Amino acid sequence: MSGENNNTPKWDIESTNPELINALLQGLSVITDPELGYSIIELGLVRNIALDSNTAKVTMILTTPFCPYGPAMMEATRVRIADILKVKTEIEYGDEAWNLNMMDEELREDNWGF
Numbered sequence: 001m002s003g004e005n006n007n008t009p010k011w012d013i014e015s016t017n018p019e020l021i022n023a024l025l026q027g028l029s030v031i032t033d034p035e036l037g038y039s040i041i042e043l044g045l046v047r048n049i050a051l052d053s054n055t056a057k058v059t060m061i062l063t064t065p066f067c068p069y070g071p072a073m074m075e076a077t078r079v080r081i082a083d084i085l086k087v088k089t090e091i092e093y094g095d096e097a098w099n100l101n102m103m104d105e106e107l108r109e110d111n112w113g114f
Helices: 018-028 070-085 105-112
Strands: 046-051 055-060 088-093
Touching (some): 055 070
Antiparallel strands (some): 046 055
8 A cells, every 4th residue: 555645545455464455455445435436446545454474454534524434435345355364343533633645646636636
């Protein structure tokens, strides 16, 4: 997940299990924010995935703390990661506030010009 953008998350799992990144990116790219129509990956909502021997710990944020779809998106993310990694998966709400700079850089440039 690391990129040129300082707001792009670097997941812990990139260091410990880099072979799993493509499967995670593909699997999570199908989960979209229904209001914005972009995937949680494009929006940069999954801030961290850490994997130990028997548990994945995921940190996720939402575009707004009061997103009516937030609980469903977070649960869909948890279930998808558990399915991909085949381990118990815990998800927590991160303490960062989302902003446009967290989006995929190309998507942001195409839609907002910066």
